Amino acid sequence: DGGITQSPKYLFRKEGQNVTLSCEQNLNHDAMYWYRQDPGQGLRLIYYSQIVNDFQKGDIAEGYSVSREKKESFPLTVTSAQKNPTAFYLCASSIGTGGQTRTEAFFGQGTRLTVV
Amino acid sequence: DQQVKQNSPSLSVQEGRISILNCDYTNSMFDYFLWYKKYPAEGPTFLISISSIKDKNEDGRFTVFLNKSAKHLSLHIVPSQPGDSAVYFCACGGGYNKLIFGAGTRLAVHP
Numbered sequence: 416d417g418g419i420t421q422s423p424k425y426l427f428r429k430e431g432q433n434v435t436l437s438c439e440q441n442l443n444h445d446a447m448y449w450y451r452q453d454p455g456q457g458l459r460l461i462y463y464s465q466i467v468n469d470f471q472k473g474d475i476a477e478g479y480s481v482s483r484e485k486k487e488s489f490p491l492t493v494t495s496a497q498k499n500p501t502a503f504y505l506c507a508s509s510i511g512t513g514g515q516t517r518t519e520a521f522f523g524q525g526t527r528l529t530v531v
Numbered sequence: 532d533q534q535v536k537q538n539s540p541s542l543s544v545q546e547g548r549i550s551i552l553n554c555d556y557t558n559s560m561f562d563y564f565l566w567y568k569k570y571p572a573e574g575p576t577f578l579i580s581i582s583s584i585k586d587k588n589e590d591g592r593f594t595v596f597l598n599k600s601a602k603h604l605s606l607h608i609v610p611s612q613p614g615d616s617a618v619y620f621c622a623c624g625g626g627y628n629k630l631i632f633g634a635g636t637r638l639a640v641h642p
Contacts, residue, residue: 421574448630455540457620457634458575473629505574507630519565520622520630522574 418442421506421523428493428500428530436491436526438506445510447489448520451475452503461504464489493528501530534558535623537633544640550608552636554621557602561623565630566595566606569618578619579606611640 419440428434440447446465450458460473464483478497483489489508493500504527507520536555544550552566562583567575581588581595581604588595594607608615618635 419574450632455634457535457537458622458632460629460631463629471629503572507574519577519580521577522567524574525572527572 419506419508419521419523421504421526423526424524426526426528428528430530431495433492433494434500434528436493436504436506436528438489438491438523439487440489440508440521441487442508442510442521443486444508444521445486446508446520447483448507448509449473449479449481449489449491450505450507452505452525458505461491500528503527533634534561535621535631535633537619537621537636539636540634541637541639544611544638546613546640546642547610550606550611550615550638550640552606552608552619552621552638554604554606554633555602556604556623556631558623558625558631559602561625561631563624564595564597564604565622565624566593567620567622567632568615569620569635575620608638611638613640613642616640 422437448463449461462481464470480492505525506523509520510518565580566578569575579593581597597604618637620635621633622630624630
């Protein structure tokens with residue numbers, strides 16, 4: 416089945432540690448995104464990538480890093496510099512690059528990160 | 532500065548009646564608009580979209596209306612069903628598929 420997979424579903428991290436969230440898609444989509452959801456708030460864009468080996472900061476990139484070495488994979492690292500990392504993290508992908516195509520983004524099931 | 536606003540955090544509707552969810556945006560560069568439905572602890576699922584060249588798009592019980600001059604879109608669900616109870620997010624896109632989401636509206640459909 417084609418889809419987008421995030422792992423793990425739940426993740427606990429000690430303060431001061433870096434942690435990496437996995438996101439894999441087999442939809443052959445060019446674009447991939449990371450969003451963060453906090454209670455009572457919408458989905459805020461952390462990073463996005465339109466093509467392999469290229470990515471751009473979203474609205475709340477501070478304390479996060481990403482890589483896009485393969486089309487299928489877009490891992491997100493939450494670094495110790497992120498002051499309030501406890502949140503629900505969502506990865507998404509969509510067809511289209513360069514603004515030529517307007518299609519919906521497909522989301523993974525999310526990873527809930529808790530700092531203990 | 533919120534570019535996409537959903538001013539109603541919650542909405543309660545009786546089963547069988549119409550649900551109307553609203554969304555306002557500020558960036559005139561947005562040219563593609565989407566609605567997503569989300570259950571707790573799950574990823575959002577795509578519901579319906581509309582491009583800026585249209586003012587209405589219908590898919591079964593769901594209709595999205597776009598008023599470009601007012602920078603406003605709305606989602607109509609009719610008739611509303613209990614299974615429609617969820618959080619609904621509007622999202623706006625323009626250029627390079629970067630999507631900006633609103634804060635969401637929690638819809639409760641009761642018997």
